[in-house]
Amino acid sequence: MDEVTVGLAALERTPLFAGLDRGHLEDVLAVGRRVSYDAGQAIVERGDPGDAMYIVLGGAAEVDVGGRFHRLERGDFFGEMAVLGGRPREATVRAVEPLEALRIPADEFHAFLAGNPQVAVGMLKSLVDRLREVQDRLDTWIGGVW
Ligand code: CMP
Numbered sequence: 001m002d003e004v005t006v007g008l009a010a011l012e013r014t015p016l017f018a019g020l021d022r023g024h025l026e027d028v029l030a031v032g033r034r035v036s037y038d039a040g041q042a043i044v045e046r047g048d049p050g051d052a053m054y055i056v057l058g059g060a061a062e063v064d065v066g067g068r069f070h071r072l073e074r075g076d077f078f079g080e081m082a083v084l085g086g087r088p089r090e091a092t093v094r095a096v097e098p099l100e101a102l103r104i105p106a107d108e109f110h111a112f113l114a115g116n117p118q119v120a121v122g123m124l125k126s127l128v129d130r131l132r133e134v135q136d137r138l139d140t141w142i143g144g145v146w
Helices: 003-012 022-031 081-086 106-115 117-145
Strands: 033-037 042-046 052-058 060-064 067-073 093-094 098-105
Touching: 003 022, 003 098, 022 093, 022 098, 022 106, 052 081, 052 106, 060 117, 067 081, 067 093, 081 117, 098 106, 106 117
Parallel strands: none
Antiparallel strands: 033 098, 042 093, 052 098, 060 067, 060 093
16 A cells, blocks of 8 residues: 555544545645654653644554553544644653654644634544543542542
């Protein structure tokens, strides 16, 4: 499979981009740049500025959210929180296997979202899931304290 085919296959598996036709998926690929990381390497670090978001094309990464680890694989995305919120990175994301990702710079991503509102809505859904996960964790923690 050539690079474009691998990229398109990964984007098609991303729930976020599920509603997009091939032309729009090619637009996503065009605004991104392929990057690779070795196992153990940090891709984004907590506290860093949000200069880009990432879509996993292959391999695996883990996000450390307060001692809980979420595995990110082909089709998953990360780094959107700092990009959308204009705040520093919320967590460190580290490759746990050699990782291939599409890196989409913040400016291009903003412009892409403005032209593709269905992707913005999909992203909101995933943010709600993440918020809920944090809320569950807080509830468990507060329940344990009280
Ligand atoms: P950002 O804050 O830019 O950088 C770290 C990323 O980790 C964050 O964006 C999200 O993409 C991801 N992340 C943060 N919290 C969670 C969570 N609770 N579940 C899954 N991913 C998360």
